[in-house]
Structures are given as structure tokens and as C-alpha cells.
Amino acid sequence: MSILTPKQKEIVEREAQILEIARPIVVREGYHGLNMDRIAEAVQYSKGTIYNHFSCKEEIIIALAIKNVAKRVELFQKAAQFKGRSRFRMVAIGEAAEMFVRDFPDFFMFEEIIQLPSVREKTSGKRQAVIQGCEMQCMSVVAGIVRDAVAQEDLELPEGVKPEELVFGLWSLTSGAYSIMLKSESLEQMGLEDPYAIVRFHTAALLDGHNWKPHSTEFDMDSLLKRIRREVFSNE
Amino acid sequence: MSILTPKQKEIVEREAQILEIARPIVVREGYHGLNMDRIAEAVQYSKGTIYNHFSCKEEIIIALAIKNVAKRVELFQKAAQFKGRSRFRMVAIGEAAEMFVRDFPDFFMFEEIIQLPSVREKTSGKRQAVIQGCEMQCMSVVAGIVRDAVAQEDLELPEGVKPEELVFGLWSLTSGAYSIMLKSESLEQMGLEDPYAIVRFHTAALLDGHNWKPHSTEFDMDSLLKRIRREVFSNE
DNA sequence: GTGGTTTCTGACGGTTCGTCAATAATGGAA
DNA sequence: TTCCATTATTGACGAACCGTCAGAAACCAC
Numbered sequence: 001m002s003i004l005t006p007k008q009k010e011i012v013e014r015e016a017q018i019l020e021i022a023r024p025i026v027v028r029e030g031y032h033g034l035n036m037d038r039i040a041e042a043v044q045y046s047k048g049t050i051y052n053h054f055s056c057k058e059e060i061i062i063a064l065a066i067k068n069v070a071k072r073v074e075l076f077q078k079a080a081q082f083k084g085r086s087r088f089r090m091v092a093i094g095e096a097a098e099m100f101v102r103d104f105p106d107f108f109m110f111e112e113i114i115q116l117p118s119v120r121e122k123t124s125g126k127r128q129a130v131i132q133g134c135e136m137q138c139m140s141v142v143a144g145i146v147r148d149a150v151a152q153e154d155l156e157l158p159e160g161v162k163p164e165e166l167v168f169g170l171w172s173l174t175s176g177a178y179s180i181m182l183k184s185e186s187l188e189q190m191g192l193e194d195p196y197a198i199v200r201f202h203t204a205a206l207l208d209g210h211n212w213k214p215h216s217t218e219f220d221m222d223s224l225l226k227r228i229r230r231e232v233f234s235n236e
Numbered sequence: 237m238s239i240l241t242p243k244q245k246e247i248v249e250r251e252a253q254i255l256e257i258a259r260p261i262v263v264r265e266g267y268h269g270l271n272m273d274r275i276a277e278a279v280q281y282s283k284g285t286i287y288n289h290f291s292c293k294e295e296i297i298i299a300l301a302i303k304n305v306a307k308r309v310e311l312f313q314k315a316a317q318f319k320g321r322s323r324f325r326m327v328a329i330g331e332a333a334e335m336f337v338r339d340f341p342d343f344f345m346f347e348e349i350i351q352l353p354s355v356r357e358k359t360s361g362k363r364q365a366v367i368q369g370c371e372m373q374c375m376s377v378v379a380g381i382v383r384d385a386v387a388q389e390d391l392e393l394p395e396g397v398k399p400e401e402l403v404f405g406l407w408s409l410t411s412g413a414y415s416i417m418l419k420s421e422s423l424e425q426m427g428l429e430d431p432y433a434i435v436r437f438h439t440a441a442l443l444d445g446h447n448w449k450p451h452s453t454e455f456d457m458d459s460l461l462k463r464i465r466r467e468v469f470s471n472e
Numbered sequence: 473g474t475g476g477t478t479t480c481t482g483a484c485g486g487t488t489c490g491t492c493a494a495t496a497a498t499g500g501a502a
Numbered sequence: 503t504t505c506c507a508t509t510a511t512t513g514a515c516g517a518a519c520c521g522t523c524a525g526a527a528a529c530c531a532c
Contacts (some may be wrong), residue, residue: 169411273488291490
């Protein structure tokens with residue numbers, strides 16, 4: 001069943017080739033820099049052939065975004081497997097999020113583009129669902145750690161607060177910070193030098209504020225981070 | 237000097253009229269829904285005339301965004317004038333941010349659009365600087381409260397941490413949360429019901445985590461919010 | 473080979489952008 | 503009031519890009 005005729009192989013490879021060519025164009029020149037004639041010329045096939053693969057240019061962009069979110073889920077799942085107390089596993093999640101931004105800073109551009117109403121209208125619900133599915137997976141990985149923390153009595157949630165609501169705070173803080181970092185020049189003007197460190201500083205404070213034990217003053221963050229990098233992400 | 241001929245008056249009014257017509261189009265149909273021919277038809281002037289006011293459609297969108305950011309600065313300044321301890325003034329800032337999102341949810345759409353590379357390239361640096369200036373004003377209003385808190389010994393910043401870095405955390409948390417709220421359907425699927433309350437919950441935790449006194453368990457948040465709404469924002 | 477199927481092609485119609493030469497309106501001076 | 507230099511308005515136009523589709527080419531099983 002998975003045996004491919006030369007022709008079928010060519011088609012599969014071409015799809016990857018289109019995405020490879022499109023990615024740097026979007027990164028350099030954004031949504032509007034990407035146009036089908038240009039891709040067609042670059043891959044040396046006619047425009048009609050490109051349209052056999054992707055029904056519009058928005059589909060190309062969402063396909064690029066999907067490649068990245070899948071990677072994020074992988075990083076999160078790895079981080080969650082870190083052996084140790086729940087609070088330490090959360091630090092590992094933070095590290096995963098930071099690595100994702102460092103390694104795929106372009107993703108935030110794709111994410112913004114695919115949220116534009118004009119783009120959402122044109123792209124298939126199927127691909128949109130894939131993105132949302134990955135988002136939910138990340139959420140539930142982290143919510144799982146929250147549940148573990150509650151079970152182990154490292155954390156107590158106020159009456160009526162769901163684990164997902166706690167995750168939402170972290171999600172907001174980190175995604176907000178990274179999106180400001182990547183798009184605003186104000187930061188440098190305000191003299192903020194190591195934004196990644198600032199994000200770590202605030203996530204620690206947020207978890208401390210929710211009284212997630214052990215408190216960040218009760219363990220050595222630097223050596224923990226080193227251990228996480230070594231044990232979880234050594235081959236990234 | 238400010239006496240206008242009828243003609244000049246007409247021109248000034250037309251500019252406002254163009255923006256009034258453009259706004260709902262962008263809100264309903266996004267960046268791509270807005271097109272110059274359509275505006276021209278709606279305002280009953282030719283396209284060339286529209287171009288006398290705005291050199292491209294991106295300029296229209298950034299002009300709309302400017303109207304909103306100016307309003308935000310105003311709300312923040314009002315909030316900062318709340319009489320009381322620094323921690324309470326921060327709650328007022330949080331309330332201002334929430335009011336801004338509730339009253340101008342569209343702004344986040346404009347903000348995203350004007351960050352697109354294609355839009356940034358085409359819009360005048362002058363208008364971009366206005367936006368950034370408002371951002372900086374908000375930042376420095378809040379940083380001022382942080383400085384007051386430090387002076388009054390309600391807050392102690394770790395060695396080397398600037399007030400702006402603390403503000404960055406709050407800014408990230410709130411803007412991240414609101415941007416997720418406004419664009420992601422995942423939230424409802426995850427069962428998060430009152431996102432505004434969750435944002436308040438997390439900002440309180442973040443400030444508690446930084447040990448900003450009085451701690452949120454030491455005062456009555458609900459009555460404070462009521463007082464703020466009455467004393468600061470009664471006429472909004 | 474052959475014929476039916478799949479794939480590829482690029483010219484084409486449609487939409488929007490931004491321009492600019494021609495036209496019209498304006499308002500101060502005679 | 504009339505005239506005319508200045509300023510404002512107009513819409514047809516060229517350019518860029520999208521997505522389509524009828525016909526050409528390639529493929530493959532017999």
C-alpha cells in the first residue's frame with residue numbers, strides 16, 4: 001500500500017519542496033510577500049500544479065504553521081516526563097516553551113497570519129482543527145501536571161478553579177511576553193535586556209503567588225535548569 | 237489661524253467620515269474586506285479623493301488604531317490617580333485594562349493588522365511612532381506606580397530588576413490573555429467561563445508572587461473594585 | 473502501440489491597488 | 503462681477519495578483 005510509483009513519489013516530494021520555498025518568503029516578507037506565481041517559478045512547475053497541492057496560498061501558510069505546532073507538542077510532552085516534583089516539571093515546561101520560541105521564532109508570525117479573518121475563511125476546517133488540536137494537547141499536558149500537583153498536595157486550587165484555568169495564566173503570560181518580544185521595538189527602548197530571563201522571573205512569581213510548592217526561593221533554579229537541559233533536552 | 241473656510245471644514249469632516257465608514261468594515265471583514273473603491277462609493281467621493289487623505293489603506297487602519305491607543309492612555313492615567321496604596325492603584329490599572337478590552341475589543345484586531353510586515357512597510361513612521369509613544373506612556377504610568385511602591389516599601393525589587401521589567405510581566409499576562417480570549421475558540425471548549433475573572437485572579441497572584449504588599453488575601457478585592465469603578469470610572 | 477486516465481500548463485477573466493492627466497471648484501484681486 | 507492662479511476632484515488606466523479551466527502532455531496497464 002505504501003509502495004509509490006515514481007510519479008507519486010515526485011508529487012509527495014514536490015509538496016515538501018513547495019513548503020520549503022514558501023517558508024523563507026513568508027518569514028522575510030510576510031503574508032503579502034508570498035505569491036503563487038513566484039512559488040511556481042521557484043519550484044519550476046506551473047501555477048496550476050501548485051494549486052493541485054494547495055487550494056490557495058493561505059493553505060500553504062497554515063501547512064507551515066502545522067509543522068511547528070506539532071513540534072511544540074513534542075517538546076511539551078518531553079518536558080512533562082521530567083522526573084521530579086510537580087513544580088520542577090513546570091519549570092521544564094517553561095523551558096520547553098522558551099526553546100520553542102528560540103528555535104521557531106517564525107511560528108509566531110504564522111500564528112498571527114492564520115488568525116486573520118480573511119485567512120480563516122479560506123483555509124480548510126481540517127487544517128484549522130489540527131492546529132487547535134495541538135493547542136489542546138499542550139493545554140492538557142500542562143493541566144495534567146497541575147492535577148498531579150494537587151494530588152500530591154504541592155498545590156491547592158481555590159474552590160471552583162479548574163486546572164485549565166491555572167494553565168491559562170501561564171499560557172497568557174508566556175505567549176504574551178514572546179509575542180511582545182518578537183514584534184515590538186519598544187522593549188529595547190525601555191532597556192529590557194534579557195527578556196527570556198524576565199519571563200522566567202515572572203513565571204516563577206506567578207506560581208509562587210498561587211502558592212505552588214516548593215516556592216522558588218526554596219530550590220536552586222539555575223542548577224535545576226541545567227539538569228532539565230541535560231536530562232530532557234540534551235539532543236535538541 | 238484656526239478659522240476654516242467652508243472648503244477646509246469639508247475636508248476635515250470628510251477625513252472623520254472616511255474613518256467612520258472604514259471602521260465597521262475592518263471589524264466585520266478584516267484587513268482584506270476593506271478596499272478603497274468601496275470606501276469611495278460609501279463616502280460619495282472618488283477614489284482619488286480618498287487618496288488625498290490617506291496614502292494607502294494601511295494608513296486608514298493605523299489611523300483607526302491610533303484613536304484607540306489614545307483612549308487607553310487616558311484610562312491608564314485616570315487609574316493611576318486613584319488615591320490609595322500602590323497595590324490598590326495597580327488594581328485600578330488592571331481595571332482600566334479590562335475596561336479597555338471590553339469597550340474596544342476591536343483594537344486588538346487593528347493591533348495585529350498594523351504589526352504585519354506588509355502594513356508596517358507601507359505606513360508612515362510618524363503614525364507608527366504615535367502608537368509606540370502611547371505604548372511607552374502606558375508603560376511609564378505603570379512603572380511610576382512601581383517606583384512609588386518601592387519608595388513606600390510596599391515592594392522590594394530584587395537586585396538589578398528595573399521597574400519596567402516588572403511592568404513587562406503584567407503587560408504580557410494581560411495582553412496575552414486578552415489576545416487569546418478574543419481570537420481563540422479553544423477557551424470555551426476547555427470550559428473557561430469568565431475569562432476576565434481569571435485574568436484578575438492571575439494578576440493578583442503575580443503581584444503576590446512578587447510580594448507586593450498588601451497581599452491579595454489581606455484586603456477585600458470586591459469592595460476595592462467597586463470603589464475604583466465608582467471613584468475613577470464612574471462616567472465611562 | 474493504444475487508449476483511457478491522470479497530471480500539467482499558462483492564457484485568461486476578475487479584483488484591487490495606486491497614479492495622473494484632465495476637469496472642476498475655489499477664493500482673492502481687479 | 504469677472505478673471506485667473508491655485509487647489510481639489512475625478513475616474514480611466516496600468517500593474518499586480520488571484521484562482522480557473524480547456525487543451526496538451528505524460529503516464530501506465532494491457
